[in-house]
Amino acid sequence: MSPPATQPRRALVVVDVQNDYDGGNLAIQHPPFAETVANVARAMDAAAAAGIKIVVVKQMAPETSPIFAKGSHGGELHAEIAGRGRDHYVEKALPSAFTGTDLEDWLRANAVDTIAVVGYMTHNCDLSTIIHAVHMGFAVEFLSDASGSVPYANSAGYASAEDIHRVMSVVLQSRFAAVLKTAEWIDCLKTGKLPERDTIYASNQRALKRNAA
Template sequence: MPRRALIVIDVQNEYVEGNLLIEYPDVNVSLANIARAMDAAARHGVPVVVVQNFAPASAPIFARGSAMADLHETVGSRPRAHYVEKSLPSAFAGTDLADWLSAHDIDTITIAGYMTHNCDDSTVKHAVHAGLAVEFLVDASGAVPYENSAGRASAEEIHRVFTVVMQSRFAAVLRTDEWIGALETGEPPARDNIYASNQRARAASSGAGR
């Protein structure tokens, strides 16, 4: 059995009613699944680490001291084993998270929270490079749309593409129900690799062209 910790990243009011609204999946769905994951972790003895992001008080988002930077009640009202404050995307960068996980013999982290393509993705890759196994809860996370000089992408596109890439190498991507089931049965989640993911896509493209 893996020795897991559930890492709940940046579930703050900014994403629910502030200037950076989660659009996909629906934020109310992801919040409900975050709550379910935290409750399941408590039932199964999986420690929960809550991560909170802060920016300077003058910043347009996550301003220290603002109500929008506060943890959303879904997370703030639930127990946790450890708390991490950060100012960079990865929950490992400039924090004691790695030391805490090591001290508690954690070898697998499960990530929920926001945003899929920013703090979640950065934390996933940081963890993999540190030798940890990673699980990602696809319906307990979420994305926002972007438009800049490189182009435009919807929240759904960003969330889908990032999770496909995660599953190809970096994490086992699971629905919350699947993760709770794994806690109950001990069955390891399905993992994949770059080569197999690529070959399936090539085969599908080849078949569609016939």
């Protein structure tokens, strides 16, 4: 979606800030959890101060799951988030916060045209939610220092948490979202400045020029 012609009608979507990411069975490695969860909290406080509605999303898994198991400490919302105010709460079973939930209906009922996404993980639930939102016509902002990744190794190869987070952020900026830091986003709220957006073509052309240099 193109950025709104006027000031965005935002909602902050806080994705899966749960205890398993804080040194639990799916510990965030990059950027560090302590830093990123503090930025999630900052974003929530800034949104509340600006009158922006806040949606908190929680991943649900069966009691036998090694992560986010129903009734487990790891599956509960992190204290930084659980103790803060919210306007809507969503429980989901799949990566996108829109699939099988009332999130789209709630956003439209509240005249939201732009969602700002924070939480975990950059490359999984954040990515899925962002792409889903774009396909439904919402503009998206992604706070890259209020999210994070874990490393993976499987039959396709190995990727560090830093590589995954960095590459996903670059890809999102190229087409799907305005990627910015929490402090930059808060400044946008205060000043009315719109965050920078980009295109696939322009991103590719810059890379080609860099490679040729």
